[in-house]
Amino acid sequence: MTSGMKRGNALIGQPIERVEDLRFLRGRGTFVADVNREGQLHAVIYRSPVAHGLLRSVDAQAALNLPGVHAVITAQDFGADVPVIPLRLQPLPELVPFRQPMLAHDKVRYVGEPIAIIVADTAAIAEDALDLIDADIDALPPITDRAGAELGDVLLFDEHGSNSAIEWNAVRGDAEAAFASADYTRRETFKVQRHAALFMEPRGFVAEWNANEEKLTVWGVAKVAFANRTILADTMALSENQIDMVEVDVGGGFGSRGEFYPEDFLIPFAARHLNRPVKWIEDRREHLLAANHARELECDVEIAATKDGKIIGLRGQSWANIGAYVRTNGSIAPRNAAQFMSGAYAIENIQLTTTSITTNKTPTGTYRGPGRFEGDFVRERLIDLAAKDLGIDPVEMRRRNLVSSDQMPYPLATMTPFESVTELDSGDNHALFDQCLAEFDWSEKVKLQGKLIDGRYHGVSIGCFIEGGAAGPSENARIVLELDGSYTVYLGSAAVGQGIQTIMAQIAGDALEVPFDRVRVLHGSTSHVKSGFGSFHSRSTVMGGSAIVLTAEALKDKIRDAVAPTLGCTPTEVTLDGGNASGPSGGVVSIMEVIGEPIEAEAAFLNKKYTYAYGSVAAHVAVDPKTGQVDVLEIGSTKDVGRMINPLTLNGQSVGSIVQGLGGALLEHLVYDKEGQLLTGTLADYLLPTAGDFPNIHSTVVELKPSPLNPLGAKGAGEGEIIPIGGIIANAVAAALVDFNVEPLELPLSPPNVWRLIETAQKT
Amino acid sequence: MLVKFNVNGDTVEVDVEPRVSLADCLRDVLHLTGTHLGCEHGVCGACTVIIDGEAVRSCLTLAVQADGATIVTVEGLSNDNALTPLQAAFRKHHALQCGFCTPGMITTAHALLTEEPDADAERVRDVLSGNICRCTGYVPIVEAVLEARAAYANPDKADAS
Numbered sequence A: 001m002t003s004g005m006k007r008g009n010a011l012i013g014q015p016i017e018r019v020e021d022l023r024f025l026r027g028r029g030t031f032v033a034d035v036n037r038e039g040q041l042h043a044v045i046y047r048s049p050v051a052h053g054l055l056r057s058v059d060a061q062a063a064l065n066l067p068g069v070h071a072v073i074t075a076q077d078f079g080a081d082v083p084v085i086p087l088r089l090q091p092l093p094e095l096v097p098f099r100q101p102m103l104a105h106d107k108v109r110y111v112g113e114p115i116a117i118i119v120a121d122t123a124a125i126a127e128d129a130l131d132l133i134d135a136d137i138d139a140l141p142p143i144t145d146r147a148g149a150e151l152g153d154v155l156l157f158d159e160h161g162s163n164s165a166i167e168w169n170a171v172r173g174d175a176e177a178a179f180a181s182a183d184y185t186r187r188e189t190f191k192v193q194r195h196a197a198l199f200m201e202p203r204g205f206v207a208e209w210n211a212n213e214e215k216l217t218v219w220g221v222a223k224v225a226f227a228n229r230t231i232l233a234d235t236m237a238l239s240e241n242q243i244d245m246v247e248v249d250v251g252g253g254f255g256s257r258g259e260f261y262p263e264d265f266l267i268p269f270a271a272r273h274l275n276r277p278v279k280w281i282e283d284r285r286e287h288l289l290a291a292n293h294a295r296e297l298e299c300d301v302e303i304a305a306t307k308d309g310k311i312i313g314l315r316g317q318s319w320a321n322i323g324a325y326v327r328t329n330g331s332i333a334p335r336n337a338a339q340f341m342s343g344a345y346a347i348e349n350i351q352l353t354t355t356s357i358t359t360n361k362t363p364t365g366t367y368r369g370p371g372r373f374e375g376d377f378v379r380e381r382l383i384d385l386a387a388k389d390l391g392i393d394p395v396e397m398r399r400r401n402l403v404s405s406d407q408m409p410y411p412l413a414t415m416t417p418f419e420s421v422t423e424l425d426s427g428d429n430h431a432l433f434d435q436c437l438a439e440f441d442w443s444e445k446v447k448l449q450g451k452l453i454d455g456r457y458h459g460v461s462i463g464c465f466i467e468g469g470a471a472g473p474s475e476n477a478r479i480v481l482e483l484d485g486s487y488t489v490y491l492g493s494a495a496v497g498q499g500i501q502t503i504m505a506q507i508a509g510d511a512l513e514v515p516f517d518r519v520r521v522l523h524g525s526t527s528h529v530k531s532g533f534g535s536f537h538s539r540s541t542v543m544g545g546s547a548i549v550l551t552a553e554a555l556k557d558k559i560r561d562a563v564a565p566t567l568g569c570t571p572t573e574v575t576l577d578g579g580n581a582s583g584p585s586g587g588v589v590s591i592m593e594v595i596g597e598p599i600e601a602e603a604a605f606l607n608k609k610y611t612y613a614y615g616s617v618a619a620h621v622a623v624d625p626k627t628g629q630v631d632v633l634e635i636g637s638t639k640d641v642g643r644m645i646n647p648l649t650l651n652g653q654s655v656g657s658i659v660q661g662l663g664g665a666l667l668e669h670l671v672y673d674k675e676g677q678l679l680t681g682t683l684a685d686y687l688l689p690t691a692g693d694f695p696n697i698h699s700t701v702v703e704l705k706p707s708p709l710n711p712l713g714a715k716g717a718g719e720g721e722i723i724p725i726g727g728i729i730a731n732a733v734a735a736a737l738v739d740f741n742v743e744p745l746e747l748p749l750s751p752p753n754v755w756r757l758i759e760t761a762q763k764t
Numbered sequence B: 001m002l003v004k005f006n007v008n009g010d011t012v013e014v015d016v017e018p019r020v021s022l023a024d025c026l027r028d029v030l031h032l033t034g035t036h037l038g039c040e041h042g043v044c045g046a047c048t049v050i051i052d053g054e055a056v057r058s059c060l061t062l063a064v065q066a067d068g069a070t071i072v073t074v075e076g077l078s079n080d081n082a083l084t085p086l087q088a089a090f091r092k093h094h095a096l097q098c099g100f101c102t103p104g105m106i107t108t109a110h111a112l113l114t115e116e117p118d119a120d121a122e123r124v125r126d127v128l129s130g131n132i133c134r135c136t137g138y139v140p141i142v143e144a145v146l147e148a149r150a151a152y153a154n155p156d157k158a159d160a161s
């Protein structure tokens, strides 16, 4: 299958420094806030100040009277049918009632829900006008947690009759029988707190309507430009070819940026409404209220094992607090939490359900490792609890349960509704686990387990994870051999900070058998290729990269066909070498001289199956019992990605992913009060990891088992090590505090929370 | 209000409303868009510029406060021909992913190393902890800044402009 890569590894596998860096390091990137159009106006969004209420009316007159204000748009401007955000993934009829309107009209359901959009000469004037809007809202009691939602006396969606939106079921084998026959079972309840992707560049758009040509251009799209173009075309009653979505530099995504939000519609709508370019840049407080939240999950899960530590069953119920609406990908985390809770372990009998519960909080969506971070927290904790109960070394317990190479491909639990079957494609979990233990120097560090040294208790832990990648259905590439002999690669994948220009040029260079600097990569915008799917689910390298390999083959065939007559041979006899082609008799011609004009090919890579990268992560922590402070002394990870394109960027993804995970495990928490007001509305309240927090992180990435599913052999690897971090840190804290018998069952393990655990344990 | 300052070696005079931040003035009036805004409330450090030798958050500084000052932005720490040693170290260590925090990291690190070319790892971490990066996990940023120290010990090499 690797015919396109004959010369092999000239570029692929090399730690090539990124081309992107040359502009970013000099302040020459173009992010959406840097885009300006002639005559543009500025928009701000008026958002609901209350969590739940009936929206009676919006009085915008005073705002409209302010000099410099051009328009205040409310849902009334949309006519009878207020457009809604569609379900991009899992578009089940059951979820239709929970879709979010682009502007609230009858009800508001969370603080920050868009009610009106103000457009003015400057952003400052528009912000001044915000204070002049008067929304008449009859407040209703807010629902912020599961208990409140389950009471059912207050409903977010009256016509639905319940605050539970849907149930997701993961089933494998016969859990009931397994639990009935098990030597050992243990049942616990767990909580993962609401937190978020929080990329550093706030969202934003610039939209421009060309009335003469009836064409719309939108700058600032990310991740899934093609899907969003389809949604925008539907909601604005345009055809797709009337819309150009332009991707500029993107300051981080992590699953959240680029999904279709109300603003994705509102800004283009305002631009057409006023026939002027309109710009909107989110501020940070707005971001914390408006962009997808993630992770909030409660679980009541039970593990069953034999007395020698073979896990035979996992069953239970989880509740995902999904916030006020189901947005584009709002079902991914709840379903993943069920399907992937077994992770890298061979657990034959599974019965796990997640209920998606609506509450008066910001809607949730995907954040790096969606549902997996949560599910892995539960599973890794349960394995350590079971190992302790059974008197088995937690390392040995994991070894006994990891899926072995000869069990591959290994099917995971089957999901319903929206039935989905998936299997671990390949891998050697045991080899990687042992490598991680060795690199971490486990046998030495484990001697510190539970020891008090200089006032802090030490603990170590190790856990394993899988990472699904390469979501289908397809990705497109187009490659043009230009007149000057260079190649331009156009790609449907999107950049979200992962270095796609560099990685794709490496793949293209090898596939075309030309040097790196002869290849230019353009991506993300809808005008480049016929269709495209974008960047999510660790898919860009595998899907986009494989599309490049296929397209390069097609282009080379075309070139051979074109030069064969001149060389007096058959196309298969032509040898291509950079800009030249030669025949069997030794004749050499310049490709461009023969062809005389740019020549191009376009192809798609289709794939329905997921790749599964996998690995292990070990942690060493020290806990101060007086303050509850958890210091992470070291994290070491090992991961198999099948085929590595660029070790420099791949390791960067790993370390970044680990530190994000540590944020979720120890610091980050979107806290609401009982009224449904977000209390952590600034970066001073919502704590992110900083440079001093986690100095000692290292990652190893290996190419052990190439994926059989694509011509590169690569496995998606962008989400990575974040997945098991919550569980691993909690296990290390439990190991450190073994003398206190502290067993953390909730995240984050912030100083007050850990301190309370110690206090409670000491009292009992 | 008329405000006059020196930015990246050029003396400029701008007419701004008193409420305009230095960050907005640099970006919108002077088109120096390398200075980024990640929070506009003084926490993320993306907007850091160097005013009279000190790293300062331009989102918390009013343009009028900069009257008479000498300001250096990331653009002023760059040249067309080659990356500076600091920038090259960032590239080599893959100390940037999305690149959004990068201008603030470069200005902060430059101000630090200009004053303290022998700053140790702990000092570098401490100073950089005022700048948030969501992508890299900081490890490569610290490595890059430590590597760039050599160039600042010998000031000729570090001079970008």
Ligand code: FES
Residues within 6 Å of the ligand: B036, B037, B038, B039, B040, B041, B042, B043, B044, B045, B046, B047, B048, B057, B058, B059, B060
């Ligand atoms: S934008 Fe100034 S500190 Fe964040």
Ligand code: FES
Residues within 6 Å of the ligand: A200, A251, A252, A497, B095, B096, B097, B098, B099, B100, B101, B102, B132, B133, B134, B135, B136
């Ligand atoms: S590189 Fe993305 S925030 Fe630092």
